[in-house]
Amino acid sequence: MQNNNVYEYINITNVINQLNIKKTRTKGNYIYAICPFCQSSKEKKGYLKINTISNVYMCKNCESSGSSIDLYASLKYITTKEAFKALLKESPVLDDRPYTYNNPVKDEYYRDIVYRQFLKMQDLKEIHYKKLKEMNFKNEYIKDNLFKSIESNNYKKKEICMRLQGQGLKLDGIPGFFQDTDFKWTYKSHKGMFIPVILNNKIQGLRILLDNKYELDTENIWFSSNNEYNGTKASNWPMILKDNKMNWIDMYNSNNSTSIIIATEMILAHKLFNNTSKIVVGIPNNIDKDLILNIVKRMHASEVFLYADKYTILHTSALMYKNTILALEEQNIKVDFRIALTETDIDSDLNEYKEHKKIA
Ligand SMILES: [Zn+2]
Structure with missing residues (x-):
């Protein structure tokens, strides 16, 4: 392997070529192929989506996913360590792919x-x-x-x-x-x-x-x-919804913004803002822990009302959501978290929230 760098050996394009996985089409940095795990019944379409930049694969049908090495290891019934060694032994077979400039x-x-x-x-x-x-x-x-x-x-x-x-x-x-x-x-x-x-x-x-x-x-x-x-x-830009009368500098310098609402997904953030007088931060549902910590710090919030839509907890974001709560609590920030599974959940939670604020 003197003449090639390691990346070429573990490149997912090389791995699918080594495994003779049938490609159906390419689009930009993605290759679509027949999934070797489920052989999905609609063969022509090919449910396996391969990202040649981040070197990962995912099947829309059987939900198997992982890195290039995971793919090789699973199909050869060997460990990832053995897969890595095995890949280094074969000369890499890479495709001539058009270069997409971003x-x-x-x-x-x-x-x-x-x-x-x-x-x-x-x-x-x-x-x-x-x-x-x-x-x-x-x-x-x-x-x-x-x-x-x-x-x-x-x-x-x-x-x-x-x-x-x-x-x-x-x-x-x-x-x-x-x-x-x-x-x-x-x-x-x-x-x-x-x-x-x-x-x-x-x-x-x-x-x-x-x-x-x-x-x-x-x-x-x-x-x-x-x-x-x-x-x-x-x-992944965040969105901040606040009263128009409050300017941005005052908001960041205010000591009054001790309690804020953070909602995963923008439309949920708007729904919540439409119903409260609180500052509401909207974030994408592929929730980013550091992004939230930065916002909370910048706004001097001591209490966070973290609100997620059903899609946030249905996929991998659930873990990130949990880690975010733990990270906030570690910073001694009070976290109240809710999940809106239905529209009714939002309504009843909001009423409860408003009642709670009235009493407080
Ligand atoms: Zn599959």
Whole structure:
């Protein structure tokens, strides 16, 4: 193995080639293949999704997942240590893969300008308006928070991008946008609604509330265009909802914000904010412990009301959720945690919370 580096031997592309796993298609940094564990009945589609950058695989059908070495070890019935040694003995077989370039993300000032103009060009469809009304949002709240449906017509999408460029705005470095095969700018569209993530008065990014559940049992994804030509990846930005009368500097310096609500998922955060006078922090449901600790520290909170939607506890985030609670308690911060499994849960919890605050 003198002439190759170790990475090439343990590269997942090499591992699937060594194991003769049948590939069905490739898209950006992903390879789709027939799952060797479940041989999924819909053979043509291939449920095994392989991420060639992070070197991991996951089957949407049987839910087996792991690293390249895990994959080799499981199929050869050997330990991962033995798998590592075995892989180093064979010459790596790597594919000629097109190189996808992802842009560095533009700063928050620029993103805010582009996203505000972009949202002006999106409508709010009747179906989404109704959905928001069912969640008890007033018209003014819907308008102020820029909730919009996502235009998905390919022709209209390119026209919207041309109008943005006509205003002198550049779309590289803005998550969600990319260049199509005809080199015209377009954006990723999904059936759902944009929920702008606002922090320090600026739209940091756009979270999407999907009409239908996504593959990893979530209703929420980022407006992001990594793995697309000239695309950009979104980060995990938090959102802070507060009274408009309170400015950001006062909020961070205030000693009064001793109790805050942190909610996993933006729409849940809005529902809670709509019902309380508290500061509500919205975070993506692939919850990040350090992100939460930083927010809590910055806001001088001594009590946290941590609220998760059902998707947070249905997948791997449950463990991160638990670790976050433990980490907060370690910092002597009082944590009250709730899980909203249904809409009724939110209502009854909120009433209880309001009652509790009245007594306190
Ligand atoms: Zn499978």
